Amino acid sequence: MTHASAISRSAKRGLKSRVLAPWVFLAPGLIFFTIYVLIPIIRSIWIGFFDWDGLGEMKWIGLANYVELASDESFYVSLKNNLAWLILYLLAIPAGLAIALFLNQTIPGIRIYKSLFFFPFVISQVVVGLVFSWFYAPDFGLLPALIKTLTGANIAILADEHYATYGIIAAGLWPQIAYCMILYLTGLNAINPEQIEAGRMDNAKGLKMLWYIVIPQLGPATFIALVVTVIGSLRSFDLVSIMTSGGPYGSTRVLSYFMYEQALSEYGYRMGYGAAIAVVLFAIMMVFISLFIVRMLSEQRRA
């Protein structure tokens, strides 16, 4: 019996356990995740083919839910609003960058300023929604009062179909900008000072420096900001529910709220139809998730 064979035996044993070990470690989390996330996704897709009120029998109707969806005005209103959310939410990225640049200085107390700027992100969307409902309220809200003193016009933002969706998006942007800001503040911290100095030598200044030297280095922060902003914009349920419940006359619906309304609210219990809406939302989201994963994959390959 040599020393070497003892090592190889233990190595073999180690190898064997190393094949099994990851599954043992994974099991609890994976089981939970499968039950509550993976299986429900498949079941939702399945339910989308049924007519079901959540109480009685499920009735197979094939693609009828999707056919109905294609001629449902509310669906297009929701889709259009989702698009508005998506596009306008992206403003959070440059806005967050702007605030980060503004705050990236060293004066006494700047850390507290930064935390306070970040503050809106920590607050629940329910509170953000209530805060902005109050901010927008006609007659006694701060914003209409300001508008009135400036222009004399009396606007009820959340009651006007032209402004309501934008009013909610603005409320959503508030915490989202804070999030992007903190990402960029962290990113700015990690910028290579030598390149900045080199740029200064070359007489690069202001916007030029920002565009050619700083922003490229902020790539990772921008990427994360993009991902969380896109996902956040498509998840816009809370604010719509709290600020307008989809009103006035359904003009602020988004897919996530429309789905809830059809499947579970006071006036609907159409689980199958709701599931079909969820599938559409899921498909849209999958486009972005796939892009995200492709990028992560290429990163992993490089590493």
Add this chain to the structure above:
Amino acid sequence: MFPKPIERSAPWVAPLYKVLVPIALFIWLLPLIGVAVTSVRPAGDLAAGNYFGIPSGFAGQENYTAVFRDSPIGHYILNSFKITIPTVIGAVALSCLTGFALAIYRFRANMLLFFVFVAGNFVPFQILMVPVRDFTLHLGLYDTVLGLVLFHTAFQTGFCTLFMRNFIAALPFALIESARVEGVSEWKIFRHIVLPLMRPAIAALAVLIFTFVWNDYFWATVLVQGEHAMPVTAGLYSLNGQWVAAWHLVSAGSIVAALPPVIMFFLMQRHFIAGLTLGATKG
């Protein structure tokens, strides 16, 4: 450093900046300041149309007492803790394990599983809603704290796994190699070598998940109905229905509901931001 530090700019820039920052902050937080002021306004001010002026008196004590006395908000807050704390423990514990598995071992399904966790973390809640509600009903956990805890734990495991796996992958692998050579079992490697190094990640995740789950509104409306299991977010919304036109109470309630994550944030700021910005610096 970019932009150019103000110390290196013209002499008038620094004082100007020091004035500008608080003004910008004031505008930025204006809606919130408005609510904070409203929450200490006497009810009479609102009736008299004094919405923006200096409050005619300080009614903070009355308003906040009224909120706690006349509404179940204290109970809602307790529920929020009952939901949030077990979820934080559960999700962090599960993801320590999954993150370790995906970061340390090379096996065929590794990448696939990792992406499943990542993708699952981003799916819209609505695609899960009907089946999860159904499943919870069948378990007899509908309208219970446990029903919410189980779901949140499972769902947050996706994000936590992404986080933990990246964190562990960045640890020096040599530590683990040398332990293996010495014949240390895989569990002991996890328990005694890796886990102690994960403390900062655990702290960061704990504060993040605390905030996410505390602030959840959607699942609270889907899986809970009655007062007894309702967390403060959904509770606040239903109180809003009772306090129509009583904005001083709505404001006070909002502040109360927002406070725990805010306190958490200020206590654990470093971890919180480290968690949120993970990956924002390295490509």
Add this chain to the structure above:
Amino acid sequence: MRMKTALLGLALGVSVSTLAFAGQITINTDASDPAPKKAFEELVADFQKANPDVTVKVNTFDHEGYKGAIRNFLTADAPDVVNWYAGNRMAPFVKAGLFEDVTDLWAKEGLNDQLKSAASSMTIDGKKWGVPYTYYQWGIYYRKDIFAANGITPPKTWDELKAASAKLKAAGVTPFAIGTKALWPTGGWFDYMNLRVNGYEFHMDLTSGKVPYTDPRVKAVFDKWAELVKPGYFLENHAAIDWQDAVPAFVQGKAAMYLMGNFAVAAFKSGGLKDDQIGFLQFPSITAGLPMAEDAPTDTVHIPAKAKNKDDARKFLAFIASAGAQTKMNATLGQLPVNNKAEKPSDVFLDQGFAMLSNAYGLAQFYDRDAPAEMAKAGMEGFQEFMVKPDNQAAILERLEKTRAKVYK
């Protein structure tokens, strides 16, 4: 390990708390506003006094949220007694087998006689599905002092109503207060416009899906309605506010009339108005000679089919149906008892309401109770849109017709 025991503990705690003890009933109610809440608390206390062996647990939901919540808890974790509404509004639950048949209770307690006036609205397929305990009138509440100051006498006809509105508007007073954020206040307006233009039978046919929304008679309703909407006779920005938010405008005299249910009187008074400042008038006639029908929503209690303690739940229903309980409860509510042996509270508005309803040609429940839920939602959204943009009338009616075709198939 510690987490496991914690979870186990939680699980145990849960299963213990959901166990139903004999002699305990759980009531889910939407009585969250002050007066209903007080009335319900008193009722429960009296019930417990009369039945010391039964303990009652009350879960109070906010009024708007309850309407969504009930579908959930009826299927999931059913309580023993729930609040709901009469008429078509209870039909989906009856059809889905979620409400208990209480015909036996009606027979045993002599309710067929005592609750006679509401018997038909509690009957589906020849069976009784719950017990009504209160109802109230709808109508136009107006500011007597403002009417007097502008030399207006309470209008009895459509032309008089328009003339009064024009006068008020000219005097800088908005004729009608309203808040439509929660949608249902628009239903009251539509009900009355339709009841007065086309009459009770047509209204019932429409809400039960027998008439298309593109029918010229429906168009006629909106044309009349537009005569108030287009000149701006309703509170501006009504889509942004709830009905309670519109009360201050009425109290402060910025608006002079309010089409509402009688429950609004409590809000007017707590806002600072005195009895002699408030007047009540029946919605004026529009089509001459048409018999006048009114909106009079009835609130009810039911036993869910999945209730755990139906025996004690029946005791509770019998109690709330009794003359004594209804007398006391409606005194607190400021509404009318359904039980004809009960005494109605002495109140000037209730007296007028009772007289009006006793002579009514027919009683409608309310648009969102008479029409099925999905139709009601689409309908009231349409009404709200119309009240903001009367020019969209044609498009709105076409959309409603599309919904009607889908809902009543």
